[in-house]
Amino acid sequence: MSNQILKMKRWQKQVQAGNECFNAHQLFAAVAHYQSAKQLAWHLFRYWEDPAEAVAVVIISYHNLADLYLRRLQPEMAGNELDRVHDSLLQEIATESDSPRYQALLSGLRRTYQALLEFNQQHRPDQVGALQDRYEAELLAG
Structure with missing residues (x-):
């Protein structure tokens, strides 16, 4: 079994x-597992052969943490996780314009934007307009 398959497992x-x-409801233990999953996800992202799976693994890792922080009544921490994954994928797509990973990243960005939009509508309504403007600018730049 390859090293990457072991990392995915x-x-x-x-x-x-x-x-x-x-x-x-063992939320502190859950944070540790999700943080570990997030680190593994980034390693898999770099080397996993299926770009769509690689992007999904990263997004799932951050979104799990965001859900956990919401359960802990820490919406600011949840928002930070959602912002981080979106910004990280933006950084990645900037270097992948001619890569097979480009379409997977673009799809992932749509997913992270939608999650951020829903989160902001519920928890940061004053930031919805800025997020929408930013997303339009990101689309035009990409």
Whole structure:
């Protein structure tokens, strides 16, 4: 079994363990698992052969943490995770214009934008307009 497949299995185990802790309301333990999954996700992102899977793994890792922070009544932390994943994918797409990963990143950006928009509508309504303007500018730049 390749090193990357082993890392994917480790990522899956960390997410599963985080989900189990989350469901059992063991939120501090869940954070540790989700943080570990996030680190593994970035390593997989760099080397995983399927770009769509690689992007999805990264997004899932951040969104799990955002959900956890919302459960802990920490919307500012949740928003930070959603902002980070969106900004990280933006940085990646800037260097991938001629790459097979470009379409996967573009799809991922749509997903992270939608999550940010929904989050902002509920938790940061004063930032919805700025987010929409920023997204339009990002689309024009890309």
